[in-house]
Amino acid sequence: MASPNADLSDLEKIRQSLSFLPSSISSFEDVLSIFGLADMPRAHRMGILFGFVVFLLTVAAVLMLLTLGGSWKRIEAQSRGGESATAPDAVTARRRRALLLERLLEGREWMLRNNYNYPKEGKGGTREGLTPLTEMLSMEAPRKGNVSESYEENYKSAYRRCQDKPGGPILGGRPEHRFEAYARAFAGCGDRTSLKHRWSYARAYETMAGRSHESDERFKTLFEDRPNAIVGRTCRLEPLNEKDHLTELWEITNGNPCRGNKGYDPDEVWGFLDCGPFDEPQSMSESEVFRSEGNAAAFAVVESVTDRLLGVVRLTGDDPRNLNVQMELPILTPTSDATVEQTEACFLLLDRLFAFGYRRVQMSVDAQDVRGKRLPAKLGFTQEGTIPKHMIVKESNRDSLIYGMLNSDWDRGARGFLFRKVHGEAARKADESVVAGEEKARDREEELRER
Secondary structure, three states: OOOOOOOOOHHHHHHHHOOOOOOOOOOHHHHHHHOOOOOOOHHHHHHHHHHHHHHHHHHHHHHHHHHHOOHHHHHHHHHHHOOOOOOOOHHHHHHOOOOOOHHHHHHHHHHHHHHHOOOOOOOOOOEOOEOHHHHHHOOOOOEOOEOOHHHHHHHHHHHHHHHHOOOOOOOOOOOOHHHHHHHHHHHHOOOOOOHHHHHHHHHHHHHHHOOOHHHHHHHHHHHHHOOOOEEOOOEEEEEOOHHHHHHHHHHHHOOOOEOOEOOOOOHHHHOOOOOOOOOOHHHHHOOOOOOOOOOOEEEEEEEOOOOOEEEEEEEEEEEOOOOEEEEOOOEEOHHHOOOHHHHHHHHHHHHHHHHOOOOEEEEEEEOOOOOOOHHHHHHOOEEEEEEEEEEEEOOEEEEEEEEEEEHHHHHHHHHHHHHHHHHOHHHHHHHHHHHHHHHHHHHHHHHHHHO
16 A cells, blocks of 8 residues: 655655644744753853854855865766766776876886896896996996997086086185086986986085085095995995905904904804805805895995995895885994994985885895894884795794885985985985975976977
């Protein structure tokens, strides 16, 4: 049997459901009397009134945001097109993923082609004793009788830019010293790195080189002797090679007294690694430290003031297809652990990696390595998880803690955090100002070209 209300409209049904209300409501007192609240104190009544007004304003604000945001139009469009307003299924969500920036995809293709001979089968070999990754990350420098067009163009443009706006006072008797320092640093970064990286590195290099006549002379000599070195304030990174670094690295990591320091247990350096300690330099030269695989890189960490070797920082598991790479814990003497040199060595390498377009840098640390676990946190890495029975090291089990640094984390604050640790707060602010100023100048130049 049909319901007596079946033929009523929605509006008539609402009127019928509210028929218990008085036919005339002329004041707020009438509303209160309907709900039995007429005898309440005046303060309570006013509280109810204000609460009701706030409710109405909130509903009005929500409706306004939905209208201005186009929600009603989207709902109407979905209803017309037969689309569902529910969450999409996994396949649909996969199709809607945002594509990577074109700069990252171009960098990936270049690294695969340049470093690993992609699409040919097999990994790329080494050139001049360096792995492709080591050569890519090293500073570019002109060779005798061979200066690339890109290096020459970058050098000239950077030289002119520094002429227009030098980073500090000019030294007496050397009117071009700042322009030359800025230009060789900018051009040395290569044209595959981001402009922000080149601006920042070149200005910091120019500042350090331009402090005095002695520093200018020192940086010129360093460029002639170590043109591929990545130069920082407290240390520099040189492509690791046996001729320059083998003997000294063995001497400082074998545990014997050295450089006025007392002897120590060499397992403090090598205990959590699958190689070492070594009885002689020849054994070290045949280890993974100097015999890097094709998808790895190794750099010697050299102190700026004394030119003494402090240790080695390495990269392994390079995966340019996915723009990922792993940075190993630096191999340093106990006296160099937790120093600003250690921090800057990692900073210089991370800055280069992200400038080339890497999206994620990983660190893997032995779960029992108490000292080693401090470094990823100090650098701003995020602990992502634990892998039990991850590796067999020195014939025993190793559980690994996995840490990661994303390019988004680097850009949003990790880089500035480490830059401040190495150079100080004033230098960090100056660096941000330099990059912002260069971006504005570039935008103005593009606007003028378009006109």
